């Protein structure tokens with residue numbers, strides 16, 4: 084960088100203040116199309132498993148406990164997910180969403196990356212290893 088440019092930047096920083104953000108005390112607004120942690124809404128899910136089949140990162144598992152009763156559990160591996168959005172495209176029931184605002188995913192506990200969606204009792208059955216995998 085030329086000396087003149089450097090001085091110009093230094094003076095600009097003195098007048099305008101730093102350009103950096105004081106994260107985590109200050110947060111910029113997340114861009115609208117930003118993709119963060121996947122969410123799943125059971126309401127319209129048919130358990131078809133397309134999301135699971137189409138996920139290139141093997142981040143999804145749909146466990147069917149009772150198809151007629153619509154008892155599905157959705158296992159999501161956040162640490163596998165590349166946020167590509169393929170599952171959202173594949174689901175024709177609009178059950179899946181990659182919202183822009185749940186992106187602070189850092190953790191020291193690996194278990195935090197394993198997320199289960201579904202009703203509490205059904206999730207417990209899956210966690211206890213008493214459910215068969217499939218869609």
Ligand code: SF4
Nearest residue numbers: 138164165167168170
């Ligand atoms: S966003 Fe992509 S990688 Fe993540 S769960 Fe969906 S299909 Fe898989």
Ligand code: SF4
Nearest residue numbers: 128129131132134174
């Ligand atoms: S693609 Fe949609 S409807 Fe099919 S199992 Fe996945 S979330 Fe459910």
